[in-house]
Amino acid sequence: MIRASLLVEVMRQPPRSAALRERDWDVLVRQARRTGLLARLAHALSSQGVHEVPVASRRHLDVAVRLSSVQRQEVRREVALLQHALRPLDVPIVLMKGAAYVMAGSPAAEGRLFSDLDILVPRHRLAEVEALLMARGWATTHLSAYDQRYYREWMHELPPMVHIHRNTVLDVHHNILPQTARDRPDAALLLEASRPIDGEPALRVLAPADLVLHSMSHLFHNDDLGHALRDLSDLDLLLRDRLHDGDFWPALLDRAEQLRLTRPLRYGLRYSHAVLATPIPAHVLRHADRWAPSRPVASCMDALWSRALSPRHASCDDLLSPLARGALWVRAHWLRMPPPLLVRHLATKALRAHPPRQRRTPPAAADR
Amino acid sequence: MIVADLPAARLRERLRAGGLRLRTGPVVSCIRSPLEDVAAGVALHYARHPVVDEGTFADFHVSVERPASLRRWWRPQVVFRFDGDAPFAPLAGDQGFPMLEWGLNWCVSVHCHDYLIVHAAAVARGEHAVVMPAPSGSGKSTLCAALVYGGGWRLMSDELALFDRSSGCLHSLARPVSLKNGSIDALSRFAPSARMGQVVHETVKGSVTHVQPPEDAVSAVDRPAHARWIVMPQYRAGCRAELRPLPRAQAFMRLVGNAFNYHVHAALGFELIADVVSAAQCFEFVYSDLEQACRVFDRLHDSS
Numbered sequence: 001m002i003r004a005s006l007l008v009e010v011m012r013q014p015p016r017s018a019a020l021r022e023r024d025w026d027v028l029v030r031q032a033r034r035t036g037l038l039a040r041l042a043h044a045l046s047s048q049g050v051h052e053v054p055v056a057s058r059r060h061l062d063v064a065v066r067l068s069s070v071q072r073q074e075v076r077r078e079v080a081l082l083q084h085a086l087r088p089l090d091v092p093i094v095l096m097k098g099a100a101y102v103m104a105g106s107p108a109a110e111g112r113l114f115s116d117l118d119i120l121v122p123r124h125r126l127a128e129v130e131a132l133l134m135a136r137g138w139a140t141t142h143l144s145a146y147d148q149r150y151y152r153e154w155m156h157e158l159p160p161m162v163h164i165h166r167n168t169v170l171d172v173h174h175n176i177l178p179q180t181a182r183d184r185p186d187a188a189l190l191l192e193a194s195r196p197i198d199g200e201p202a203l204r205v206l207a208p209a210d211l212v213l214h215s216m217s218h219l220f221h222n223d224d225l226g227h228a229l230r231d232l233s234d235l236d237l238l239l240r241d242r243l244h245d246g247d248f249w250p251a252l253l254d255r256a257e258q259l260r261l262t263r264p265l266r267y268g269l270r271y272s273h274a275v276l277a278t279p280i281p282a283h284v285l286r287h288a289d290r291w292a293p294s295r296p297v298a299s300c301m302d303a304l305w306s307r308a309l310s311p312r313h314a315s316c317d318d319l320l321s322p323l324a325r326g327a328l329w330v331r332a333h334w335l336r337m338p339p340p341l342l343v344r345h346l347a348t349k350a351l352r353a354h355p356p357r358q359r360r361t362p363p364a365a366a367d368r
Numbered sequence: 369m370i371v372a373d374l375p376a377a378r379l380r381e382r383l384r385a386g387g388l389r390l391r392t393g394p395v396v397s398c399i400r401s402p403l404e405d406v407a408a409g410v411a412l413h414y415a416r417h418p419v420v421d422e423g424t425f426a427d428f429h430v431s432v433e434r435p436a437s438l439r440r441w442w443r444p445q446v447v448f449r450f451d452g453d454a455p456f457a458p459l460a461g462d463q464g465f466p467m468l469e470w471g472l473n474w475c476v477s478v479h480c481h482d483y484l485i486v487h488a489a490a491v492a493r494g495e496h497a498v499v500m501p502a503p504s505g506s507g508k509s510t511l512c513a514a515l516v517y518g519g520g521w522r523l524m525s526d527e528l529a530l531f532d533r534s535s536g537c538l539h540s541l542a543r544p545v546s547l548k549n550g551s552i553d554a555l556s557r558f559a560p561s562a563r564m565g566q567v568v569h570e571t572v573k574g575s576v577t578h579v580q581p582p583e584d585a586v587s588a589v590d591r592p593a594h595a596r597w598i599v600m601p602q603y604r605a606g607c608r609a610e611l612r613p614l615p616r617a618q619a620f621m622r623l624v625g626n627a628f629n630y631h632v633h634a635a636l637g638f639e640l641i642a643d644v645v646s647a648a649q650c651f652e653f654v655y656s657d658l659e660q661a662c663r664v665f666d667r668l669h670d671s672s
Contacts, residue, residue: 021423022423022425023424023425026424026425026426030429033451034452054425056396056425056427059482060479063479063480063481066481067481067632070631070632070634313451314452
């Protein structure tokens with residue numbers, strides 16, 4: 001089903017890198033860098049005993065590993081500061097994604113790069129949390145009236161907050177999918193099942209099944225697929241971590257139904273298994289297949305996701321890749337909002353003066 | 369093989385097709401561009417730099433091209449791409465070469481974390497280097513250009529001082545020196561032999577041009593040096609060139625403040641800068657006249 005890229009081939013079987021020539025390493029490093037998987041590639045190689053990396057490539061792998069470990073340290077510090085800031089409220093802080101992997105010691109923290117901190121709090125405490133964060137140095141962004149409304153009325157999170165001194169970005173969520181999304185879990189269930197982190201009584205993470213389901217719902221509802229393969233690799237590591245936990249798989253299947261996330265579960269299991277050879281029990285895959293869309297839709301999705309889950313690099317794209325990414329972008333929006341709202345949202349975005357993605361004026365290395 | 373060995377047509381062919389793999393000290397960049405001003409800039413400024421063959425690993429794959437939009441034809445723009453991704457907004461169509469230079473600086477400063485990178489000019493005589501950390505607009509590039517084109521110093525870099533993480537040695541890039549506005553005329557008066565590229569007007573920094581790196585800088589690019597002097601330069605119109613001792617603690621803070629990736633190196637970064645500062649003499653330097661400035665640097669070198 002999937003045309004394996006060099007990166008995926010090596011991630012699946014690190015010893016195969018022994019046969020690579022210098023020009024292949026050049027491509028491998030580029031694919032991994034574009035996907036945000038350089039450090040994880042380095043980890044995959046060293047954990048499989050592959051130490052023969054040509055020196056020019058080694059340099060980039062080493063740097064990525066260093067960056068990733070510095071970022072883990074920064075995440076810990078940021079979490080501590082956040083916890084300190086919110087202490088007066090006595091509100092449960094559920095860490096999500098990267099921060100959760102780091103603080104809970106998950107293997108998915110290994111070789112991961114971080115851009116922001118994600119937390120989940122009960123919706124009825126959102127106003128208090130935001131007010132206190134603002135008093136403690138976090139400022140809201142996306143100041144236009146439309147953006148504010150977009151986040152506050154329709155999304156599952158506040159507009160991203162940036163700390164005025166440290167420039168760190170914090171996303172405060174009250175659910176894992178937008179309020180306007182078709183199938184959206186009940187956030188109370190997620191909070192209720194969350195569990196404290198060892199040694200950090202004030203911090204919580206989602207229950208193991210919920211952690212996996214969140215990772216899947218995030219990936220398969222996302223309109224920004226630049227790091228889709230990285231997200232799939234997170235999922236792969238989360239699933240491998242539960243390989244020998246007999247209770248996990250039935251719990252995962254039940255929970256997906258309860259949280260109305262059966263479709264993302266089916267895609268997550270299917271593509272993690274197909275692309276990264278995640279050892280998922282056969283009966284689990286079969287069970288999840290009952291949640292597949294109709295056969296023609298399923299084949300179409302395979303064609304789209306096989307492209308979107310390749311590294312986003314010229315060496316992996318075929319003629320249909322841009323089309324596939326475009327189609328999945330439309331799909332992500334379709335799942336996120338009912339059609340009338342969607343039309344209005346896209347029209348507003350299209351007519352706006354400034355581009356959606358803020359890009360800096362030229363570097364001139366100096367002007368940081 | 370060096371860039372000058374490639375006939376003009378071959379050079380342009382490489383830039384248009386597979387890319388020109390250019391080595392500048394510890395960095396190999398694969399550059400693609402269909403634009404004539406970029407090709408002319410590369411031919412002039414990198415004439416003596418080694419070209420490596422196609423199968424060689426390149427640290428960075430970059431291109432400067434017209435955007436795939438109407439702005440390809442209508443009031444043309446240029447866009448810098450790092451392996452397909454455009455990290456910066458496009459610029460006006462004639463800014464291709466400056467954009468390539470800025471883009472390459474960016475590549476080094478955000479990826480080469482095997483070095484502690486300080487926003488500083490660095491010049492050397494033999495094994496001994498002067499490191500001049502300063503923000504944009506302080507006259508660091510102008511002073512650097514004067515020292516290397518008329519002051520008997522070897523250019524290491526006008527923007528990025530690379531300190532090796534393990535040895536603390538300073539490494540050279542020997543890339544073109546960028547000049548802007550008044551500095552352009554000041555340098556052509558001071559060092560008429562310096563070879564400048566085309567002046568591009570109305571950039572974010574005003575009028576800019578680049579100066580070809582001197583031959584000795586390129587041939588000695590792999591020769592590391594030790595930071596013997598840390599000098600914080602400041603251009604001040606009409607003043608006499610003067611060095612004033614700077615307390616080491618302040619020099620330390622100035623290096624940290626101008627470092628691009630201090631945070632990446634954690635404790636090692638702290639120790640590295642502390643070691644560099646302890647082993648160096650530290651000064652503030654004000655100047656206006658380039659001739660005078662070069663004499664002060666001569667005396668600095670001879671006195672220690």
